[in-house]
Amino acid sequence: MTDQKLIGVDLGGTTTKFAITTADGEIQQRWSIDTNVLDEGAHIVPDIIDSINEHISLYQMKPEDFEGIGMGSPGSVDVKAGTVTGAYNLNWKTTQNVKADIEAGTHLALTIDNDANVAALGERWRGAGENEPDVVFVTLGTGVGGGVIADGRLLHGVAGSAGEIGHVCVDPHGYLCTCGNHGCLETVASATGVVRVAREMAEEYSGNSSIKKTLDDGDEISSKIVFDAAKNGDPLAIKVVDRVSYFLGLALANVGNTMNPRYVVIGGGVSAAGEFLRSQVEKYFKQFAFTNVRETTEVRLATLGNGAGVLGAARLALN
Structure with a gap:
């Protein structure tokens, strides 16, 4: 060295x-x-x-x-x-x-x-990846980005688009993405995507909910408000987080089945929801992952932040 x-x-x-x-x-x-x-x-x-x-x-x-x-x-x-x-x-x-x-x-x-x-x-070098040679990182912010390290090498692909995890399709009939396709992970798992999911589900929800009341009153919400409400037992917020976790777990399982990394690391602003989010994503990851991947790939939270x-x-x- x-x-x-x-x-x-x-x-x-x-x-x-x-x-x-x-x-x-x-x-x-x-x-x-x-x-x-x-x-x-x-x-x-x-x-x-x-x-x-x-x-x-x-x-x-x-x-x-x-x-x-x-x-x-x-x-x-x-x-x-x-x-x-x-x-x-x-x-x-x-x-x-x-x-x-x-x-x-x-x-x-x-x-x-x-x-x-x-x-x-x-994150792979000094964070949650523990310098393992096979690590996938997904960052949940205003959009959804990612990076793939395989055998210790960062993958770029033929045109530099390897690791575009935000544009993995999780719902072919879903929301229109800025890329022009429908149902990209970014449309439901980014900070703006979480709010979009909450708004749609609130329109169909008839029970008591703090985030439904906020939206019905014409006020703004954020992904943090949704996750905090879910942690506090808000029934609609719990359903929103479950749906977001479902799509995120599905996408990461597909990445896991393709790459079989040692760790899939979740970072970015939305990951501030912490273990509450990670554990629910892991549940769906294990549901959709190939058996050997389920047993060898671990879903983790990023540790380095900014x-x-x-x-x-x-x-x-x-x-």
Whole structure:
């Protein structure tokens, strides 16, 4: 293992996080900057370069002390070319030559990948994946993303779309997805999907329910409100969580039957529901999984939270 340090960069639409780590993933310094998306995102890469150079100098280090930089980015990432396309939350409307620009500005090698893949690497390396060679990570946020690590290698597929777990079809006659298909997992298991399921079920529900009353009064709900209500025994909320868990368990069982990973790790904002969600997803996972998969693949909650991205990015630098 190298004695050189690693730099991880987790690029987000609001904040860009940085970390300097050892080669085995121990974080030694962390910081963050605001992501400036003005002027079609023209400031983002220069700001990253300036911040890295500033902190290398601040810590009295030099480029030779580092193995390289790893970076996770939204959008479609061409791993070989080091470019990013279609990162609309960054206001990047054209292809960005991120690798070439950052390498020129820092004199360090850069490896870049999609942010969901990078978070998967982080959870596998230093989180719930326990550095096992076969781990699947699914993140439940505004959308549903994922990453697949098989035999210790992150899978990309022929066009970089491996791990698009959010677009596994769980209901061919279900809700229309932003991708144009119907019944994708993202339509029912994302934060917005949970609310969509709750709204539909509330229309058909005639009993007493706090979330039904909230919706009938014209007020907004969130996935957190739904899960909190279910934990408190709200009968409608319990039904909503059961339906969401059914679809999520079905999708993850299909992934499990395809990959047979050691762990399927659930992360993202919706996973804050914790064991209450995990145990119900596991119930349906075991119902739909092939016998051998059921006995060897474990459904777990992520442990790194927001740190998964920056740690996974640092791990990229080792490649």
